[in-house]
Amino acid sequence: MSATKSRARSSSQGSANRHPQQQLSKALSGIQGLDEITGGGLPRGRPTLVCGGAGCGKTLFAMAFLVRGATNFGEPGVFMAFEETAEELAANVASLGFDLNKLVAQKKISIDYVRVERSEIEETGEYNLEGLFIRLKHAIDSIGAKRVVLDTVESLFAGLPNPGVLRAELRRLFHWLKDRGLTVIVTGEKGEGTLTRQGLEEYVSDCVIFLDHRVNEQNSTRRLRVVKYRGSRHGTNEYPFLIDESGISILPVTSLGLTHKASTERMSSGIPRLDQMLGGKGYFKGSTILVSGTAGTGKTSVAALLARATCERGERCLVFAFEESTDQLVRNLHSVGIHLESYINQDLLKILPSRPSAHGLEMHLVSMHRAVVEFDPQLVVVDPITNLITVGTMPETQSMMTRLIDFLKLRGTTTFFTSLTSGGNDLEQSEAGISSLIDTWLMLQVVRWGGERNRTLTIIKSRGMAHSNQTSEYRLSDAGLELVDTYVGTAEVFTGSARLAKEAEDAAAIAAGTEEVARKQAEREQRRKALERRIVELKERFEADDAVLVQSIREAARHSEQLAAERAAMALSRQAFTSVAKAAPAPRKARRA
């Protein structure tokens, strides 16, 4: 407590020192989120009007301000109740975890119930409300109060007959409170078209906070808006807030800036092949990962593998399950060889199942906040985020997811979402419309072909790392999730038996090619041999012919010689003079003769 006390003091002093003139001194409300929206709390030493319809949480809001001031910041407070008795109040706020009776006994809080009963009061002549001032002063002085709540001062209008006097006295009261430097919350019931029924905003003009309680499709959401804050910048949006057993928490829609640290550390996805596809090292620590896919693509298994890998490193993992109970989840994951019981027993893994329709979105967000703060995990899995859409409208879900992601990013927690894509939608459109917040986005798809459903995984994006553009097939078996060797070919990606068939076909084609070459080679050889054979044959035939020719030439020559010889012999025998005979052989014949 002393730490928070000194923090409150130093922050107020700090701001006062830095800008002694301009900066408004503020009193931390201690209400989670409100101090962020208002940049440090309510205006110190001034009244703040908290208004809204019946049941919007005005009284609890004011009480939270008072109790936090008394317990966390060492500023005792007076609660002046016009509607409920001290006992009723104590009982009502006990549900927020406030022990009023103890605080009253410790003189940290003083409760004064002011009852005004019109029927008991007769008015004769002039009067003022000094009695109220005296009571308030007495209560303030008795505990040294720094904070005051008037809840709801408007009921005086019903109890006192003369509104003119009342208005003048209220004006005096607020001046009086201001003069004493008290930080005040005045509550007021919402009027028709005005912030408060009796126009309290006329008197309290420094800070006005409006509370609202709306029901949308049977789910109620409380919202808070800072209508005005004189002299200070403030968030102007409507901020959802929650009232539960730990008080009031308001959730700023977004944190003020994108200031989170980015880790360069990487972590395994629990699937070695997927790590390879993600630049060889897996996800970035502290990043936001989305797995989207249609029903039955194994989103939960991918999430469980990451959870297991995280737990194996001795880190903690928190799973928000919106579809299955813890037992069912654990049992079903057995079928893919993931056994989570031991991690649950070691308190490394915590599964928090809940029905999306159990509460409104804000309640989900706050319970998630709380669970994360309590368990302090390194990994948060939300399975699936799309179920939350059934609770709220699309923009609400989107804003909720944005806030959740911001919150987890600031903590440096790795976040893993699964998202169910319904068949009719564009597959590359995440349902919750949060794709821009996602760092790594895996898409699981089912390819239906040839009487089979096969699953493929594609990395749609992965900020800050080189990643594979390949659509890979994976199989879920009792050994877990296994990315199959990708079919690397010229055509598109094939899966399942189509892939096997294609592979076989390709192998056959390659084999056929080799045979063809061999056959052509053999044919060439054959042809060459045939040619050679023919050459030899022709040569032989030529030689044969040639021999015959030579023979016939010789015979012809001999025959003609013989003829000539015979003719010479004839001539010789006939003694005939022939020129022919005479010509040549005659001498020989003659000589022979």
Next chain:
Amino acid sequence: MNTRTDRKPKPVVATAKWELRLYIAGQTQKSVTAFANLKRICDDHLKGQYRLEVIDLLKKPQLARGDQILAVPTLVRKLPTPMKKIIGDLSNEERVLVGLDIRPLGGTNQ
């Protein structure tokens, strides 16, 4: 109610049947006026039957809570029950009598 108030003025007893408290905050003009008015009305109508206590809230602020005092001056009729409150300087006698549920002694013939 009627029967009770009818009975009261008749047996003139010395003990206080009426217990009145006037809450004031300091000696302001309103306080003084209120006290004077009250004194006069009581003496006229409840002589000897009332006890009047004047409480200055500036001196005893803790007493304001007990009787749920807001306005000053406030006259509280502690007895007879039920408790009644009259706020203001009591300048309108008729309304004070109505508020305290006192029938004027000589005014009516009830």
